[in-house]
Amino acid sequence: MLKIGICGYGTVGQSLISHLEMHNDKIMSNISEEFVVALIADRSIDKKDHRKDIAITKDVMDIPSSSEIDIVIELMGGIDIPYKLITASIKNKKHVITANKALIAEHGDELFQLAEKHNVYFGFEASVAGAIPVIQTLTNNMSNEDILSITGIINGTCNYILDQMSSHDLEFTDALNEAKKLGYAEADPTFDINGMDAAHKISILASLIYKVKSPLKSTYVEGIENITSMDISFAKELGYCIKHVGITNKQNNSIQCRVHPVLVHKDNILSQVLGVMNAVLITGDKFGTSMLYGHGAGGDATASAVVSNLVEAINFSSNKDLRNKIIFKNSGSCSFDITKNNDISSPFYLRIYARDISGVMAEITNILANQNISIEAVTQHEPADLDSLIPIVMITNNVDGLSIDKSITKIESLAHVEGKVHAIRVLKTDDK
């Protein structure tokens, strides 16, 4: 009888208990050893509804030190206490499951090695894209060939906000407030909207597929705070929507790992990922383009991913499924460079405010031409009001970030151009 300790009894912890109860038969049919939730640790457990037949404690460190517990499930959030808790658990030969993306992005390399050393299971499926089994699929099904690229819509809050801005013509702040009202954004949504949450997730995926140490610190991160409803509607006219994505790929020995808004063409299936949904588009050199789509957050969806790890942990413990050892065998072993954002080429969307004076367009296109940038599409709009500034919107050819930056500086210095030029990358697809 394997004994489980749950650390953190919030939405996910409560959904987990309910899932284990409701689907005990189905879970038991997938394992050959009985299990029981023996201890729940949460510092506010006395203020929460909990089952009276499960022991509780307010001190999460009771779990790694308990000789009773075989499997530790960490659902707390934060980094320092989970790190302490999990390292102690592994050292005490306990299997560990966590949904903590920040922890894995920061300390995954070390934890993977520690788990391997102490011969325990370590699962973190719920840390990236919630219910979407992206980690299990990448490590088990897609690990026999080269992964050329991953492009993921991996922050439901950003996706919801951008989708609302597009479908209801809202500005960022209004859409964010709407998201907060519906529980799709936290009270402090900073790490969602500034891209840090997505950066954690894409770093985890990059380190898994390329067997490198977490590239979090070298990841280029840009949020959605500067996207306006005007950009969304200009993009729409040109056949695109705006999505916030994490991208990783590898060319030669250099890895790209970046998080920012992109224009996605309406024929790309990622453009159809609406609301809070997440999706991860993966290209392999043999299987071609694949996508996994589903709920990236929410108690039930996240708990479902935790349960799939729990089944793996129990089968690991009874020597029925030792794949976890394989996954971590060479983790972090490959060295790599991170491609600088300035060196990365893509088409760009540019939005420029200029005075409605003849010759402005010629000045702008001359600056671009001098950097070998050509224009694939352009729309010029009527002034939004009577101040005679006109928005000029264009999509360039494939060009590196440095050339775009140089051009933007020059364009911004033109006498008849006002304010900042807004540049957004256009997603290239590697459809195979």
Added chain:
Amino acid sequence: MLKIGICGYGTVGQSLISHLEMHNDKIMSNISEEFVVALIADRSIDKKDHRKDIAITKDVMDIPSSSEIDIVIELMGGIDIPYKLITASIKNKKHVITANKALIAEHGDELFQLAEKHNVYFGFEASVAGAIPVIQTLTNNMSNEDILSITGIINGTCNYILDQMSSHDLEFTDALNEAKKLGYAEADPTFDINGMDAAHKISILASLIYKVKSPLKSTYVEGIENITSMDISFAKELGYCIKHVGITNKQNNSIQCRVHPVLVHKDNILSQVLGVMNAVLITGDKFGTSMLYGHGAGGDATASAVVSNLVEAINFSSNKDLRNKIIFKNSGSCSFDITKNNDISSPFYLRIYARDISGVMAEITNILANQNISIEAVTQHEPADLDSLIPIVMITNNVDGLSIDKSITKIESLAHVEGKVHAIRVLKTDDK
């Protein structure tokens, strides 16, 4: 050193050999035992390009009888010979991998039990949706809760034809010829376009998730031969596209398993599955809606799925991954009814040709009202030519097949209605 025998050396077999060569390092990092392709069997092997360092035979039955071979990979197609070959292989304690959907849909129950009895691995990932790891995902990641429904675009030929009809305004025959020219349809595409291929695949998925014997024989099957470009353009006006899908779900103890064209609303992500791509939308009671998307056919994509099974087979053989035993433990154990197509409710698209005479619309709506069918949307078009017939197109409320059939019979008997009424179900989505 595990020895592999490959039966059938067509496109997939050749892609498999090339995959195993190119990605030997990656594959080796996922297993702990060496392997080699020891024998290739193909009755026309003498007419094909093959590696000189691998033994060949024209008799596929050499493989199950060889005491050398540990793992048999069947890539032949057809049913009778593969059945004989695979049962003999299992009885001789060889692990088996097959891409043969017809075989699994017809004889899967028996083969699963035989494999369990003889303690060998049995993999068939490539039999459904090519490179999409739908079988592994359903059995490993999604098997800890209730699967409420599966809706799959699982025949690339049908999807390509419908997509071409829609995007280039082609009739069925022209789009089929185009598909043949590009190699997306076989010389004899009967089983693709009449729905049998999709029926094999959805039956396999139904039997896996509901632990029932293959429901193939009770599966309702309808192809795309009767879809016209006019239906596609009428559907488009109403905000839908037409897709060919396999559907399975379970209510109480009754299982739906059916294959037919449906109208898919443009906001449903399935509507964005274009060209030859496949996708499987899966709804669980906990993880909500998920979708797996990718290449459903092609040598490299199919071989990639075979390789993922091969890694499982090798890890099974070395006692590192015994999950395959779990999958088959209760296979075929649940009894079930199949819901009759007539009892299944959905909205319907109806296209009726009527003379442009006042009162026709009233007659039609009266017939529908008498069956408690209401109309959610209707468009009436100008006659296509001068014969004064007008196409009336409507979408009904949620209604069972029997009521629709009764209404259609009555509508067709109206004096001013000509020809057959064309009815297509509208896809309901269980988005959670």
